[in-house]
Amino acid sequence: MVCRPIVLSGPSGGGKSTILSKAMQEYPNSFAFSVSHTTRQPRPGEQHGVHYYYTERAKMEEMIKNGEFLENAKFGDNLYGTSKKAVEDIEKTGKICVLDVELQGVKNIKNSHLDARYILIRAPTLQILEQRLRARGTEKEEAIAMRLKHAKEDREEIDKTPHLFDVIIVNDDLDRAYKEFIDTIQEDLEKTLKK
Numbered sequence: 001m002v003c004r005p006i007v008l009s010g011p012s013g014g015g016k017s018t019i020l021s022k023a024m025q026e027y028p029n030s031f032a033f034s035v036s037h038t039t040r041q042p043r044p045g046e047q048h049g050v051h052y053y054y055t056e057r058a059k060m061e062e063m064i065k066n067g068e069f070l071e072n073a074k075f076g077d078n079l080y081g082t083s084k085k086a087v088e089d090i091e092k093t094g095k096i097c098v099l100d101v102e103l104q105g106v107k108n109i110k111n112s113h114l115d116a117r118y119i120l121i122r123a124p125t126l127q128i129l130e131q132r133l134r135a136r137g138t139e140k141e142e143a144i145a146m147r148l149k150h151a152k153e154d155r156e157e158i159d160k161t162p163h164l165f166d167v168i169i170v171n172d173d174l175d176r177a178y179k180e181f182i183d184t185i186q187e188d189l190e191k192t193l194k195k
């Protein structure tokens with residue numbers, strides 16, 4: 001029984017990792033992240049096939065041309081992408097495949113044939129998002145400003161095209177938002193437990 005992949009999106013600081021880690025703790029054998037391809041060099045400690053598939057640029061360009069990717073994007077000088085095979089490999093294991101992508105990636109995947117569930121996780125307001133990003137303390141001031149700018153632009157775009165997502169989870173109270181996430185994927189979660 002194949003589970004529908006989840007395309008998870010939302011601003012940096014909105015709570016994607018928090019909600020997903022909680023779900024992975026409660027259901028340790030139910031989820032798997034798809035492994036993306038990238039042309040960037042591995043950082044110390046990163047492993048091919050675990051963190052990314054590190055790929056030569058010419059090879060990756062050829063794969064893109066051959067339509068092997070569900071979505072791909074350029075960040076800085078490097079190419080990144082999610083291959084169809086990476087998602088299929090997880091589907092075969094019976095787990096729920098999780099794709100954590102930015103808004104542009106969501107739109108690209110929508111244009112593919114993937115039968116996914118599109119979930120947006122966002123903070124209630126930009127002010128609260130800012131507070132959480134500062135409290136998390138993982139970014140410098142400049143990076144926080146950049147994330148907030150992105151969040152504001154994306155928010156305006158999403159408000160115009162809310163149908164892009166099957167569910168928009170407002171991460172106000174964590175337990176409530178978590179429950180909404182679990183309720184949304186309940187049917188597939190049950191399949192993973194029956195294996």
Ligand SMILES: Nc1ncnc2c1ncn2[C@@H]1O[C@H](COP(=O)(O)OP(=O)(O)OP(=O)(O)O)[C@@H](O)[C@H]1O
Pocket residue numbers: 010011012013014015016017018019132133135136171172173174175177
């Ligand atoms: N409902 C909540 N109430 C209060 N704080 C929260 C809530 N959800 C998440 N947080 C906190 O907000 C911060 C941002 O959450 P998190 O790191 O999960 O965001 P993210 O969407 O995964 O961001 P990124 O895309 O940068 O990885 C974290 O410090 C987290 O502990």
